[in-house]
Amino acid sequence: MSFTLRVSPSEIAPTCSDILRGRNMNLIVSKPLFRAGDFIRKENNLPIYDDARKVVISSRIVPGQLEGSLMGKKHMAGPSRKLKYVRTLLIDNYDSYTYNVYQELSIINGVPPVVVRNDEWSWDEICHYLYKERAFDNIVISPGPGSPTCPGDIGVCLRLLLECRDIPILGVCLGHQALGYVHGAQIVHAAEPVHGRLSEIEHSGCTLFHGIPSGRKSGFKVVRYHSLVIDAETLPKELIPIAWSSSTGTLPYLDFRNGDSWLSGDAEETRSKEVLMGIRHHTWPHYGLQFHPESVATSHGRQIFKNFKKITEDYWGSLSLTTVSERKVYCNACLQDKDRQRLFKDIPRYTKFVNNAEEAIHFNSYNAVSFSNASNGKKYLKLNWRKFEGLASQVGGARNIFCELFGQHKAENSFWLDSSSTEKKRARFSFMGGKGGPLWKQVTFRLLEQSDTSCKQGGYLSTEDAHGSTTSTYLEDGFFDFLNKELQSFYYEEKDYEGLPFDFYGGYIGYLGYGLKVESNMSLNRHTEDVPAACFFFSDSFVVIDHCNDDIYILSIHDGSNKDAQWLDDVEKKLLSIKDHGANDLRPQHSGSAPCPLVRPDFVAEKSREQYIADVEKCQEFIKDGESYELCLTTQMRKKIGERDSLGLYLNLREKNPAPYSAWLNFSSENLSVCCSSPERFLQLDRHGVLEAKPIKGTIARSATPEEDELLKLQLQYSEKDQAENLMIVDLLRNDLGRVCEPGSVCVPRLMEVESYATVHTMVSTIRGKKRSSVSAVDCVKAAFPGGSMTGAPKLRSMELLDSLESCTRGIYSGCIGYFSYNQTFDLNIVIRTVVIHKGEASIGAGGAIVALSNPEEEYKEMLLKARAPVNAVMEHHRNSDKN
Numbered sequence: 001m002s003f004t005l006r007v008s009p010s011e012i013a014p015t016c017s018d019i020l021r022g023r024n025m026n027l028i029v030s031k032p033l034f035r036a037g038d039f040i041r042k043e044n045n046l047p048i049y050d051d052a053r054k055v056v057i058s059s060r061i062v063p064g065q066l067e068g069s070l071m072g073k074k075h076m077a078g079p080s081r082k083l084k085y086v087r088t089l090l091i092d093n094y095d096s097y098t099y100n101v102y103q104e105l106s107i108i109n110g111v112p113p114v115v116v117r118n119d120e121w122s123w124d125e126i127c128h129y130l131y132k133e134r135a136f137d138n139i140v141i142s143p144g145p146g147s148p149t150c151p152g153d154i155g156v157c158l159r160l161l162l163e164c165r166d167i168p169i170l171g172v173c174l175g176h177q178a179l180g181y182v183h184g185a186q187i188v189h190a191a192e193p194v195h196g197r198l199s200e201i202e203h204s205g206c207t208l209f210h211g212i213p214s215g216r217k218s219g220f221k222v223v224r225y226h227s228l229v230i231d232a233e234t235l236p237k238e239l240i241p242i243a244w245s246s247s248t249g250t251l252p253y254l255d256f257r258n259g260d261s262w263l264s265g266d267a268e269e270t271r272s273k274e275v276l277m278g279i280r281h282h283t284w285p286h287y288g289l290q291f292h293p294e295s296v297a298t299s300h301g302r303q304i305f306k307n308f309k310k311i312t313e314d315y316w317g318s319l320s321l322t323t324v325s326e327r328k329v330y331c332n333a334c335l336q337d338k339d340r341q342r343l344f345k346d347i348p349r350y351t352k353f354v355n356n357a358e359e360a361i362h363f364n365s366y367n368a369v370s371f372s373n374a375s376n377g378k379k380y381l382k383l384n385w386r387k388f389e390g391l392a393s394q395v396g397g398a399r400n401i402f403c404e405l406f407g408q409h410k411a412e413n414s415f416w417l418d419s420s421s422t423e424k425k426r427a428r429f430s431f432m433g434g435k436g437g438p439l440w441k442q443v444t445f446r447l448l449e450q451s452d453t454s455c456k457q458g459g460y461l462s463t464e465d466a467h468g469s470t471t472s473t474y475l476e477d478g479f480f481d482f483l484n485k486e487l488q489s490f491y492y493e494e495k496d497y498e499g500l501p502f503d504f505y506g507g508y509i510g511y512l513g514y515g516l517k518v519e520s521n522m523s524l525n526r527h528t529e530d531v532p533a534a535c536f537f538f539s540d541s542f543v544v545i546d547h548c549n550d551d552i553y554i555l556s557i558h559d560g561s562n563k564d565a566q567w568l569d570d571v572e573k574k575l576l577s578i579k580d581h582g583a584n585d586l587r588p589q590h591s592g593s594a595p596c597p598l599v600r601p602d603f604v605a606e607k608s609r610e611q612y613i614a615d616v617e618k619c620q621e622f623i624k625d626g627e628s629y630e631l632c633l634t635t636q637m638r639k640k641i642g643e644r645d646s647l648g649l650y651l652n653l654r655e656k657n658p659a660p661y662s663a664w665l666n667f668s669s670e671n672l673s674v675c676c677s678s679p680e681r682f683l684q685l686d687r688h689g690v691l692e693a694k695p696i697k698g699t700i701a702r703s704a705t706p707e708e709d710e711l712l713k714l715q716l717q718y719s720e721k722d723q724a725e726n727l728m729i730v731d732l733l734r735n736d737l738g739r740v741c742e743p744g745s746v747c748v749p750r751l752m753e754v755e756s757y758a759t760v761h762t763m764v765s766t767i768r769g770k771k772r773s774s775v776s777a778v779d780c781v782k783a784a785f786p787g788g789s790m791t792g793a794p795k796l797r798s799m800e801l802l803d804s805l806e807s808c809t810r811g812i813y814s815g816c817i818g819y820f821s822y823n824q825t826f827d828l829n830i831v832i833r834t835v836v837i838h839k840g841e842a843s844i845g846a847g848g849a850i851v852a853l854s855n856p857e858e859e860y861k862e863m864l865l866k867a868r869a870p871v872n873a874v875m876e877h878h879r880n881s882d883k884n
Helices: 098-109 123-132 157-163 174-182 301-317 321-325 331-343 397-406 478-488 514-519 566-581 609-624 646-656 706-717 720-738 777-784 795-805 856-883
Strands: 039-041 047-049 088-092 114-117 138-141 169-172 187-203 221-230 239-245 276-281 286-289 353-355 361-363 382-388 414-418 429-433 441-447 459-465 470-475 507-512 534-539 541-546 551-558 630-640 661-667 672-678 681-685 690-694 696-701 747-756 760-770 816-821 826-829 834-838 841-850
Touching (some): 157 174, 174 187, 174 286, 187 609, 187 720, 397 541, 397 646, 414 507, 414 816, 441 514, 459 478, 478 507, 609 630, 630 720, 646 661, 661 816, 672 856, 681 816, 690 720, 696 720, 706 747, 706 760, 834 856
Parallel strands (some): 088 114
Antiparallel strands (some): 039 047, 414 429, 414 661, 429 541, 459 470, 507 534, 672 834, 747 760
C-alpha cells in the first residue's frame, strides 16, 4: 500500500472554534471486539458483567454537543511565552508499558507526568483540571490491551480526543488507533500480529520526526506491539498519514548478519503489507503512533518525545501571554504529590529509622516520610556476627555445612537460600538456618475463600513463636501490608553490619505464592489455594557462605533483652569440630519410619497434550484480537510420594540441576517442603537502594556434543521469536521498576544474553533502577508482583486471561522465594524448576510464553523440557528410596 502526503495547515496551528463536520461517524466496527469474558473494569477493579460493552458509544462524544463550553474556544492572539516545563496528563489504559512513557516524560519535561487510569477520573474532573485549573500542557494516551471500539478498553480517551481539540495530544498504539477511530477510520485485524518485533519506518519529516532518519537501512527501527491497525483506506481527510512501515517484514533485534536489514524467519509467514505507523490531525495538535517509542529497543524514541514537547511549547507559545500565564502550576506542586500518593494509596507509608550507640533517632538514607506514620510496635535489634576466613572448603562446602548443622530431624523448620551454581559469578552467597533464638517465629498467611468477597485482599495470619505458641489474626489489608509494617517497625544501628559483603542480616525468609496477585491489582483468584499464600520464618540466627572467598559467617540478632551468645558459640564449636575431624560427605538423617509402599511412578498432568496445545491456540486467538501481547501459559503435574525424605530429594535436585537462585524451605507444621532450582532472579534491592531484575525468556535444550551445543546456543541467540518474548518482558519489567524508581535511573545494562546451565541454554536480560526515597521495600515488590516473566504483557489483562484458561491454582510456582532483611533489603527469585511437596504429594509447575509466532506443538515440548529436571529428580529419589 502506498501513502500520499497531503498539504495541510501548520501542524501546530491553534484549534478553531468550528465544530466537527456533521457527517455520520463510523464509531464502531461491523463486528465489535469484546474483552475476553465480556466484562468491563469498574473503579473497584472487580469484573462487572455488563451489556454496555455491546452498545454503540453514547452521545456524549457526538460532535458539536459542547458548543459554548470551555472546549474548542479560540485563544486570543498576543505575545508568546515559552513554557519553563511541560506538564503532561498521562492516561493509562491498564497497560504494562505506561511507566516507561512516564520515565521518558519525566526526564524530558522537567517534571513527572500525572498518571490517571482511563476510568479513574470523571469527565467533570478532567474538565476541571484541564480547563479550570489549567494544570496540564499536553496529554499522552498510553498503549493498552483490547480495541478502541470497546468502551471498557478505551475509557475516557475517545472523548478526550474528540473534545480537547485545543490541547496537544499524543496517542501511542491503542491511543493511536483511538485517534483514527474517533474520526471515522475503521479498526481491523493486521495482516499478522506483531509483538516485540522491529520494523524500519519511513516518515513525512513532520515536526514529530524532526532530526530522525527515514527509510530502509536508515537506522530508524521501532518496536511494535499490536494485532489491530487503522485501515488506511478508511482514513478520513481530517487525518494525515505521517509514518508507515518501510519494508514487508519484521527485523530481529540481534542479527547475525551484523545488523543489515533482512526479512526475518520464513518470508512467506512474515511478509505483510506496509502498515500505517503514524497519523496527525490536519488542524488540531493531535498525533498518533502505532509503534512504541518508549521501548528499550526503539531507536530515536526519546527524540520523538522531545519533539512532542517542542510541539507543545510552540503551540502554547503561539497563544496570548494572558492565556498562558493563567495556566497554574497546580500539577507541579500539589497534584504531583497527590499522584505519587495515589499510586500506593493502598500501602501505608512508614518512616524507617536507625538507632546509634547513644540511642538517638536519625533518618537513614531511605527516609522520606514523617515519624508519625511509624507502626506502634518498635523493635530494637542488635546484630552480632563472626567471620571464619577460608573455612568453607575445609568443612566440605555448603552441602555438608547444612546437613551437619540443620539436617537432623528431617531438617524441620529449616531454610537454605542456595547458590548452588556459582560459576561466572552468577551468585556468591548462600544463607541457611533453622529454628534459632527467642526472636524466631513462623508466619503463615492464607487468603480468604474466593466465595467470601467482603475483602478481596484479606486473609488470616497464623504466627508460631519460638516456644511453640500459635496465634491467629485476621489481616484486612493483606499480607503485603503486614510485611511492610513489620519491616518499618525495626530500629537498628547501621554500624552493626559494616564490613559484611552481603545484604541479609536477619529477618524474613520464605515465599510469596502466585495467589498474592490479588494484592497487586488483580481482581480475584479463580482457583482456590491449597498451600498457604505466603509462609516465612523470621530468622534471628543463621549461617552465610561466601563462595567467592570461601568464608563462613555466623550471625545472630537479639532485641537487647537477651544478649546470650550461646548459639554463636555452639555453631563455631561445631564448625571447628568438622574441620578438626575432616570433612565427610554428610547426609541428612533418615527417619526410622517404615518404607513407603510403592506408588505409581508416573506423574499425572493436569492437562493432556491435546488440551495444552488447544490452550496455546486459544492464547494465540487472544493475541490476534489484541487482548495480550504475550501469555505465559502454565500447567501442573502431580505425584503421590508419601512421607519421603524431602531433603534428600532437594540434594539430588541441586546436584543434577545446580542454579544460582536455588532454595530449600521446610515448614514442618504445614507439612510443606519446597525444593527449588531456579535460575531466575525476580527482584533484588541492595543496601544502596538499587533494584535489579533478571527475567528469563527463551529456552533451548543443551546437546551432549560441544559443536551441536554451540549451534543450539546460537539458534536461541538469533531466534526472532525468543528475542520478541524476552523484549516484551524486559519492557514490562522496565515499567514495573519505573513505578518506584527515580526518573531516568531505569536502565538495561544487559539485553538478551544467553546463559548456559546443566540442561538448558536460556536468554536473560538485566534491568536496574534507583529506588525512590518515598517508597518502601515492600512497595517495590508489590509494584512488580507477580514477576512479568510468569504472566505476560500487559500483565493485568494477561493474568485475567490465564486464570480463565488454567485449570488449577499455581500455588507457590510462579511466585518468589527469598529474604526481606530487617534493614529493608531483599532478594527474591522466580519459583520455576521447582518441586513442591505438600501433604505427601509432589507437584511441579511448568509452562512457557505464548506469542503470535509460537508453534503449539513446540510450546508443548518446551513445557516438558522445563519440567524435565525436577521430574527426573523426583523419580530418581523415588527409586533410591524404594531400594532402601
